[in-house]
Amino acid sequence: MANTDLAETDLEFVTFSAGGQSFSIDIGQVREIRRWSPVTPLPHAPDEVLGVMNLRGSVIPIYDLAARFGLDRTPESPRNVVVIAMHGSQTVGLLVEAVSEILSVGRERIQETPDVRSDTARQTITGVITVDEGMTRVIDLAAVVQPRGKAAA
Amino acid sequence: MTVKVLAIDDSRTIRSLVQKVMEDAGFDCICAEDGVDGIARFAEVAPDVVITDINMPNMDGYGVISSIRGGEINQSVPILVLTTESADHLKARARAAGATGWIVKPFDDETIVSVVRRVTGAIG
């Protein structure tokens, strides 16, 4: 939903925690947030692909965001939620520990990703935003859901 | 009273174009997709002007003209033929067949509207 109070340069992000770290995603890509429900595992899938879930008749893959960033798999918890996001015509779910807030920031507050060693982080994070308690990593959804053949190290 | 136009053309594209231009000009436009269909619609809708293609399946434009001119009702309705050729012998043939006038394809909106106004006396 467009917020008319925002200046044109302002961007909105949904921030959430995964693997104990804060991540965020452009609100325009977020379709909805759902409770976790059991998934159907896919054969020969990479670690972070937990399986597929039924979203009103569509089959959507669920990615464990923490595992995608090389952290431990998200432990099962009733607080876990799935962020349903759209990348182009592709709908995917991201399993996260909790959704924190909606962040509205000016474009200038997004900093380039500092030179980190992790390939995964470099490829899948477009920038970082400083927030009160530290920083949140803006993820590149396209890179997150990229087929493993290309993304795998 | 709104001018009622009967557009007869086997090409969906041309039908759509004529219809749009006519309706934009404030006329009613009824379409038919070949000569036989056209004659049937002619009896139903009693148009104020007929715009017909020449080259059509089932009954061509000349057949449409002679059916109308030789018919029982509304024989002297203005009939305009759509032709892709501007060659004069084709115009002469259309005139000899009983056409009121002609419109050369590709037509522009203004031309076709002004021709329709000319032969119907519709205010413009």
Place this chain on the structure above:
Amino acid sequence: MAPQSSIRDTFFEECEDLLEALAEGLAAMAGGARDTDTVNAVFRAVHSVKGGAGAFALTDLVAFAHRFETVLDGVRSGTLDLTPEVMHTMQRSADHLADLVEAARNEDVLPPDVSEAFLANLDQCLGAEPESLDMGDTPFDFAVIPLEFGDDPAPKEPAGYVIRFRPLQQLYANGHDPALLIAAVHALGPCEVALDLSALPDWDGPDALTPGLGWTLRLTTQESETVLQEIFEFVEGLCSLDISPLEDAPVPADPLPSPAASPSPPPGPEAPPAAASAAPKSDPAAGAESAEARGPKPTLRVDLDRVDRLINSVGELIINQAMIAQRLQDMALASDDDVSLHVEDYRLLARDIQEAVMAIRAQPVKPLFQRMSRILREAAEATGKSARLVTFGENTEVDKTVIERLADPLTHMIRNAVDHGLEGPDARRAAGKDGTGTIRLGAAHRSGSVIITIRDDGAGLNRPRILDIARRKGLVAPDADLADAEIDGLLFLPGFSTASAVSNLSGRGVGLDVVRNAVTALGGRISIASVPGQGTEFTISLPLTLAVMDGMVVSVAGQTMVVPITSILETIRPAPGDLHRVGTDDSLLSIRGRFIPTVDVARSLGFTDPSARADFPLLLLVEGENQSQCALVVDAVHDQRQVVIKGLDSNYGQVPGVSAATVLGDGQIALILDPDAIAAHRAGPAATAAPRPPLFHADVHHGQH
């Protein structure tokens, strides 16, 4: 002008129909048809493309269509002989016309030299005489008037004109109204109108062409004579007309006062005396009747998205119905309970709706087959072979998406048939065959499937050579002893190509494995049969719709999965002595005196949770492509049911061994297995005699850590 883009879309949609009609008509003509209807339909198709293209200022298309039309007009009028060369040129021109339409649709331009070559071919048909767009024959020079309004400078025009205008009877008969003409003149400036009764004819007289009433108009205007003449353009020859500058005009002897701005001439259009007799008689009522009798069935053009939304909703409805049915079953109600009966009605209704909706997406394969005749022509030309395409079952209806996705594989197979299947003309004649090869392309419905066959009458597969290539490429063990069907099946292995030099035709690095993958992705299968010296036949079997299928619900490693019924031959609960271990992991099933390899589905999918391993597995005997059998090991077999197919591709990608997914009654997703892919993944020493294609891509294994 800038017609709305929706009309532009209409034009291109219509072009598809027209090009189809054109191809069909030309094919009939090539087959010997010379009847007027066929030839006229072909002419009209090109004519209509031209007409529509003109409206969108698609000049390349107009120019080419016009030249094409001229040739067709020659054929139609009999001034041009329909020689095989002319026929060939026309077919190639139809192909080029299709290319031009496609280019226009993509707002693209074809290289001019390509069009010029085609134009030159058409000119050759016409006797090498290039022809201009506008035919020069102008018996009425006067009528050539540009239809422009008012912006003509014309500084030296006179102050006005005297117009003497006397309609012939034909003017009224043609639907003209002198009042409108006079009003149009009046609109150009102040005008005196005088009714001239001097030549009032005898109305009872036999000569309807005698001028009757006349008018003299004295117009004061700055407009040019051209503008005036334009007003009378349509009545030229239907009246006597004299226009002269005002100064030179002799003052009328007895000027009558102007009857105001809108004169009303006595013979109104409602009463054209005796005019009807001039026009040929015909019976419009008869025309109307026949229009009803033979008019096309009314159709509705609907945005495909809307249909797909509907199909999706119906799919949901089916799932919802299944869910309710399952809940009811869990409640263990009596089977004659009201609710159960209503739910059964619900099930039947839902199936009816589904079938009706699916029928909306069904389309005949005809346009697809017609495109293949072009592919065949091009392939024949490129290889210097002579070939004809015979199609049958063109009206067989298949899901639109199936048709679309079949285009590439079919194209490849037709090229392949010409390139590899057919012999050259000399070799054919030497073998006692017709120098022109025949490729038969057919479609038919058979028990819930669509069968597409592509058969050539060529030399048949060269099995020793195929085997030799497969051995050299390491696709088969050097000492393997393969049956004919197994050798034929080698053609579908990735990377296999029989062409010794990569032909630019069917080569392109694409093998039959790509065709096979495309067919499999549609839930279909492909098989091959060949008789030396007589030819090769490919058979593609496809589901009627992509949306539902009959499946067997099974359990594998604790997961519920679905196996397509079409591939299951039987379900087997093996007795202890029926399974024979081979090596450490593999087993052979002994059944009716034969040994059949088994595949552990859980292991082949990488689900190796040993806790979920059933103690008494069941076997599904499946028949793979090319009739090779294999037994799939599953944990349990539940029921058989119709499932709604949900693709995995759009949101995720392809999953090895899995063709799609479905939603079960409880809302959970179940994977639909691809038995052919799983069966092909036979491992261990038992399978050394059989081809062993790598089923799963290396990078997938890699991703497994």
